[in-house]
Amino acid sequence: MRDADDMIQIISRAFSETTQPGPEALFNDHCCECVEVSAAYGGKRWMDISLDDILAGRETALLTAAAWRYYLPALMTWCIRAPDAVDMIQDNLVYQVEPPAEGRGVPEWFEERATGFSEAQRAAILAYLHWYREREETQWAGAEPPWHPYNALTYWAPKAPDTV
Secondary structure (H helix, E strand, O other), X not given: OXXXXXXXXXXXXXXXXOOOOXXXXXXXXXXXXXXXXXXXXXXXXXXXXXXXXXHHOOOHHHOOHHHHHHHHHHHHHHXXXXXXXXXXXXXHHHXXXXXXXXXXXOHHHHHHHHOOOOHHHHHHXXXXXXXXXXXXXXXXXXXXXXXXXXXXHHHHHHHOOOOO
């Protein structure tokens, strides 16, 4: 498994030049829970997001598509830095980068979030998925681990360069 610091550097380099969307693109006012999640991130730059912000905005599926894409590097970084503290957020994140299977999920929700990444960003997502998969396999210690990381890897792998 890659070292946590190495993984965080891969993510930071890949997303370092990401332009922050405007406030209207980052804020979801669909319902009170959406507002609460959006407020947790507060329009901050992704590299300024703290663990407390992640925990307060744990229902990341409620972020707008633009906010979800923009804050993805912060989410991946905190899942690596503090996997026990983020708990189910890391599992939910992997489910969110897994394309929906036939008859399950909302393809439009996924497609809005899975587009617009550079090759380097896709490679960072792929590296994160490999890190998560290896961690999961270790935790399951011989039992069959969940399949969602493999489904996500299958989706992201063909589009990522071989130089991760």
